[in-house]
Amino acid sequence: MKFKSSNKFPIYTFIALVLIGFSTRLSYSLARNPILPLFAAALGASPSIIGLVVGISTVTGILFKAPAGALSDIYGRRTILFISTLIFGLVPFTYLLVNNYILLIVIRFIHGFATAIYGPVAMASIIDIAGERKGQWTATFSSISTIGSIISAPLGGGLLYILGGSNPSIEVFHFIYFIAGCIGSISIILVFASWKYLPHKESSTSPTMGAVIEKFRKDLLAVFRDIQVLLISSMEAVQNLTVGALEAFLPYYIISIAGLSSFHAGVLWGLQLTLLILFRPLMGRFSDVYGRKPFITFGMIFCASSFILYPITTNFLILCILTIIFGLGEAMVTSSTAAMVAEKSKAHGYGVSMGVFGSLWDIGHASGPIITGILLEKFNYMYSFGIISLILFIFTILFQMYVEESEKST
Incomplete structure (x- = not known):
């Protein structure tokens, strides 16, 4: 379903998407950072394996993100x-079966289907209703959803430290993943509770499989033939090299080299996400007016x-200052890229783009931990x-050389 631009913003739809986004992000992030790399290390994983564990879900x-977006263009966002949300709610419970890092890698790959499906469909839903303020509303949605990640980082790190100290057992990790499953299950309830407000396909006529494949092929070609769209998308991808690297190895650096605790690692990650919440909507609105x-x-x-x-410091205060600068930079990039892609894309429907x-x-997110893990074994x-x-x-x-500014949105 695609909402037409009007002065009346569908606020109930936005609130429903935000609440679902909050619960899914809280659950998924609790299962990921800073718990996941420490869980992998406790299972005996090497730095390169830790990078693989963190990166495999992405x-x-x-x-699957492009096919998921295409299916939502055809069958509707709500379905x-x-x-x-079924994957967000059920898969975390399978972590209770993990007793080696091979099984952990398999479950992480399966868990990745949750964000692979949800990410492009939720963002396409917001762009459907955003009208001329794509930067502002996509950034606001992302920022509010990120509150879940902010809570999860110190929550996970704190629980790990309180329950397991400096050397937590496997059972402590299992308990935290049980909590993540309970939180993820809330998103299923929220979908049913807000069912009538979620974007859906108005027509009851289902297209043939041939029509589905043909639309996906045409939209995919339209995106991949546009060098500007690819470069804009690549900017956030490359920026996520650093995000993925920090997710995987900042907790290890904080504990093993800086001599701090898992709680400090959670606080640093929570600080970075707090900057996203505070500045991303503002930066998105500025980019609507002044350009992306x-x-x-x-x-x-x-x-x-x-x-x-x-790597030049082990001082917690200086690490916090660096995290503030990094979080501000991430807010500036992520508030503008999705809106700029939507404005540049020639695909019919935002799902595929x-x-x-x-x-x-x-x-970028997957490559960050993997590449950094390989580099750390050599340097x-x-x-x-x-x-x-x-x-x-x-x-x-390259972005400066080959990408032209979008037309101002308002």
């Missing part, structure tokens, strides 16, 4: 959203510059983080 997104390109460019510079400085955007985002933190930062600077130059 590989699912790389493969596809419901399928994603400057915010993406300076945001990338902030992220690259702060990321390379993490948001799916491709999400898939490229996931390539120290300074060289490894420096190489990742250099990639960000290179893509920022």
Whole structure:
């Protein structure tokens, strides 16, 4: 379903999507950071295996986000959203069966279907109703949903430290994943409670499989033939190299090298996410008025510059300052990229363009832990983080050279 732009914003639809987004993010993030890399380490995983464990769920997104977005264009957002919440609610309970990192990798891949389906469909739903203020409303939705991640980081780290101290048992990790499953199950209830407000397909006529495949093929070609759309999507993908690297290895750095606790690691991650909530809607609105390109460019510079400085200090206050700079940069990039892709895309329906955007985002997110893990087995933190930062600077130059500014949205 695609809402027509009007002065009356469908606030109940927005609230329903926000509540579902909050519960799913809280559950998924509690299962991920800072718990996941520490769980993998407790199971005997090496740095490269830890990177694989953290990154494998986003590989699912790389493969399935575009098809999920296309299916929502055809069959309606509501049905596809419901399928994603089933995965959010049920899969976390399977972590209670994990006693080796091989099984953990398998379950992480399956768990990745939740965000692979939900991500592009939720974002397409917001763009459907956003009208001329795509930057503002996509950023506001993302920021409010991110509150779940902010709560989950210190909650997970704190629970781990309180229940298990500096050397938690496998059973402590299992208990935290049980809590994540209970929280994820709330999203299923929320979908049913807000069913009539969620975007849905008005026509009861189902298209043939041939029509589905043909539409997906045409929309996919329209996106992949547009170098500007690909470069814009790649900016957030490359920025997510650093996000994925920090998710996987900042907790390990904080505890093993800086000599701090898992709670400190959770606080740092929560601080970074707090910056996203506070600044992303504001940056999104500014980009609606003043253009997307400057915010993406300076945001990338902030992220690259702060990321390379993490390994030079073990002081918690300085780490917090670097995290503030990084979070501000991430807010500037992520508030503008999705809106700019929607404005540039020639695909019929936002589902496919948001799916491709999400898939490229996931390539960066998955590559961050994996590439950083490989680098850390050969180099120290300074060289490894420096190489990742250099990639960000290179893509920022390419973005400046080949992407034209979108027309102002208002």
